Amino acid sequence: xxxxxxxxxxxxxxxxxxxxxxxxxxxxxxxxxxxxxxxxxxxxxxxxxxxxxxxxxxxxxxxxxxxxxxxxxxxxxxxxxxxxxxx
Amino acid sequence: xxxxxxxxxxxxxxxxxxxxxxxxxxxxxxxxxxxxxxxxxxxxxxxxxxxxxxxxxxxxxxxxxxxxxxxxxxxxxxxxxxxxxxxxxxxxxxxxxxxxxxxxxxxxxxxxxxxxxxxxxxxxxxx
Numbered sequence: 667x668x669x670x671x672x673x674x675x676x677x678x679x680x681x682x683x684x685x686x687x688x689x690x691x692x693x694x695x696x697x698x699x700x701x702x703x704x705x706x707x708x709x710x711x712x713x714x715x716x717x718x719x720x721x722x723x724x725x726x727x728x729x730x731x732x733x734x735x736x737x738x739x740x741x742x743x744x745x746x747x748x749x750x751x752x753x
Numbered sequence: 754x755x756x757x758x759x760x761x762x763x764x765x766x767x768x769x770x771x772x773x774x775x776x777x778x779x780x781x782x783x784x785x786x787x788x789x790x791x792x793x794x795x796x797x798x799x800x801x802x803x804x805x806x807x808x809x810x811x812x813x814x815x816x817x818x819x820x821x822x823x824x825x826x827x828x829x830x831x832x833x834x835x836x837x838x839x840x841x842x843x844x845x846x847x848x849x850x851x852x853x854x855x856x857x858x859x860x861x862x863x864x865x866x867x868x869x870x871x872x873x874x875x876x877x878x879x880x
Binding site: 687689697699 | 873
């Protein structure tokens with residue numbers, strides 16, 4: 667029960683962060699807000715897949731590769747947003 | 754956050770094109786002698802930063818359409834009248850309000866980070 671709750675909270679927190687960042691982006695569009703919002707969106711998907719993988723279908727297919735891909739993509743987006751220069 | 758005392762066009766120009774004081778100095782140096790063809794060494798002698806940094810700034814300004822690069826030398830040749838006028842306004846502002854222009858350059862990155870941290874405020878503080 668506790669692990670399922672933790673996974674769900676991780677997913678909810680990631681979604682909340684993505685929502686807050688995109689809310690700020692639509693008010694004042696800066697590149698850092700966009701790329702960090704996209705990062706947290708990817709992390710949210712990864713955490714939702716984590717909840718599905720370990721809590722809903724623990725005996726089903728292994729989604730760890732997909733989770734890792736989303737996490738890696740999100741982190742690359744954040745790094746790009748931090749280091750890239752505007753054109 | 755806009756810098757009080759600078760024209761809005763100058764603030765926007767700095768936000769879009771000028772990331773450092775060195776780049777500002779290089780741009781205005783060439784702008785003040787538009788007929789001269791500058792080598793990297795000549796610009797370095799005036800700016801006194803580093804050859805690699807001066808070269809990078811000159812190349813950035815070429816790619817942004819402010820300078821022309823020919824036979825290893827650089828010359829102030831903006832691609833449009835709007836760019837030329839914007840540099841003129843920036844030059845005038847820098848002569849009259851040097852500190853404000855420098856503050857505007859450094860506030861740009863700080864503003865991005867402040868926007869990022871403020872995004873996580875659920876309730877915005879009233880000003």
